[in-house]
Amino acid sequence: MQKSSLIGLEAVLAVARCQSFRRAANELGLSTTAVSNAVAGLETRLGARLFHRTTRSVALTEAGEHFVARIAPALSEIRGAMEETTSKRHLPIGTLRINASLGAVRMVFAPFILEYLRRYPDMKVEIVTEGRMIDIVAEGFDAGIRQSEMVPQDMVRIPIDGDLRMAVVGSPGHFARFPAPASPAELSKHPCVRARFPSGAPSRWEFSHHGEAINVEVSGPLTLDDPGLMREAALAGVGLAYLADWYVRDDLAAGRLVRVLQDWTPSYPGLALYYPPGRQLPAGLRAFVDLIRELSPRLLSRA
Numbered sequence: 636m637q638k639s640s641l642i643g644l645e646a647v648l649a650v651a652r653c654q655s656f657r658r659a660a661n662e663l664g665l666s667t668t669a670v671s672n673a674v675a676g677l678e679t680r681l682g683a684r685l686f687h688r689t690t691r692s693v694a695l696t697e698a699g700e701h702f703v704a705r706i707a708p709a710l711s712e713i714r715g716a717m718e719e720t721t722s723k724r725h726l727p728i729g730t731l732r733i734n735a736s737l738g739a740v741r742m743v744f745a746p747f748i749l750e751y752l753r754r755y756p757d758m759k760v761e762i763v764t765e766g767r768m769i770d771i772v773a774e775g776f777d778a779g780i781r782q783s784e785m786v787p788q789d790m791v792r793i794p795i796d797g798d799l800r801m802a803v804v805g806s807p808g809h810f811a812r813f814p815a816p817a818s819p820a821e822l823s824k825h826p827c828v829r830a831r832f833p834s835g836a837p838s839r840w841e842f843s844h845h846g847e848a849i850n851v852e853v854s855g856p857l858t859l860d861d862p863g864l865m866r867e868a869a870l871a872g873v874g875l876a877y878l879a880d881w882y883v884r885d886d887l888a889a890g891r892l893v894r895v896l897q898d899w900t901p902s903y904p905g906l907a908l909y910y911p912p913g914r915q916l917p918a919g920l921r922a923f924v925d926l927i928r929e930l931s932p933r934l935l936s937r938a
Contacts, residue, residue, distance in 0.1 A: 641713075643677035644706055646670045647685060651703050654693050661775035718915075727918035728757040734771050735780035737764040738862045739906050742881055743780060743795060751926055758919050766860065772911050777920050783904035790909040793924055795931055798902040801841070802880040804892040808872040815895045819851045826874035827853035831860045840877045842899040849899075853877075 649659035650670065660667040678685055685699035695703060731751075740748075740762055748760055763776070768787075771779045779786075782799070786792050803816075805825075813825050819842045830838040839850040855874045859865050862882050869876035869883075870891055886892040908927055910920060 643673040644710055646673040647677060647699075648703060648707060648710060650674060650686065650693060651695055651699070656693060658773060661773065664775075727755055727922045729917065729919045730759045730761055731778075731917075731919045731923060732761045732763075732776045733778050733780060734763050734765070734769060734774065734776045736766055736782075738879070738882075739780045739782070740764050741863060742906060746930060747795070747923075747927060750930065751923055754926070755919070755922055758922070771909075777917065778908055778910040778923070780906055780908050783907040786907050786909045789912070791912045793908040793927055794905065795907055795927055796905040799879045799881065799905050800902045801877060801900040802883055802887075802894050803840070803875055803877055803896045803900060804869050804883050804887070804894050805875045806870055806872045807890070807893060809869075809874065810893055815893075819849050819896065819899055822851055822853050822875070825853075825855075827855035828865050828868045828874050828876040829853060829855050829858040830865065830877065831858050841901060842896070843901040844899050848901075 645663060646659065646665075649662050650656055653659045653662060656670050656674075657667050660670045663670065665673075674685065681702070683698045683702075684696050685702060687694045687696055735743075748762070752758065752760060768781070768785060769776075769779075771777075779790075780795070783792065783794065803822075805813075809825075816822055816825060819840070822840070827840075839852050842849040842851065853875075857868055857873050859868065862878055865876045865878055866882050866886070868874070869878075870886065875895075880887075880894075883892050883894075887894055908924065910916070916924065
């Protein structure tokens with residue numbers, strides 16, 4: 636069987652499964668044009684139309700349904716033979732595409748991503764960071780990394796760490812000018828580094844004390860959407876910042892930042908890797924899942 640014919644068969648199955656040339660292209664790692672041309676070429680060789688196409692939908696013709704039913708088992712056998720052969724390699728090979736928030740990447744980069752590349756030199760990792768949630772399947776990603784409570788319910792979820800605790804921090808110089816607040820209400824006396832959601836809405840600082848939840852909208856001279864920059868602003872004495880304590884753990888230990896309102900700051904579910912269910916995991920993603928399950932308990936025990 637010619638290579639071009641095999642690609643055409645895979646393209647037909649992917650389009651039939653996804654009911655979309657674009658989603659099929661993302662799944663196969665090809666351009667939409669390449670998938671369309673492969674299907675069209677196969678239809679020409681067969682002398683039969685396999686799909687009804689409109690601007691809004693794609694559906695199999697009667698001939699297409701019969702064709703897919705006949706080739707699907709055969710291609711499954713071919714893929715199985717290839718995967719069995721590949722599985723005999725000790726190291727996975729390919730590209731792992733991950734979508735995540737910038738904050739999540741900062742947290743997992745050194746302990747997980749760099750370790751993954753060290754262990755699997757034949758793998759490449761492509762990370763795209765953005766604040767908004769996306770459909771990782773439609774956008775062609777293997778997996779996503781987000782705060783656990785943000786992960787869609789229909790995804791497989793692999794916890795990466797324990798709960799995240801928030802922290803209100805400021806530089807020693809800041810507290811030389813302003814007394815430490817004894818309650819969230821006293822934040823109105825302090826300049827603060829404000830945060831903004833990806834939607835553009837300002838983020839309120841959330842507190843909890845004796846079961847009572849309190850949301851405070853702070854004011855200050857600087858508004859940012861990157862926790863790393865918020866940390867730098869706090870270190871520079873611009874004002875108080877509200878961050879996950881992971882970002883400032885070393886600064887607090889070294890005395891570069893001072894923590895206040897610790898009894899008021901809540902904790903949130905930690906990060907999770909997630910991916911769609913119902914399919915055999917690619918070797919590269921399986922290796923990353925196994926790495927997270929191996930390393931997460933060790934990292935938590937050191938925290």
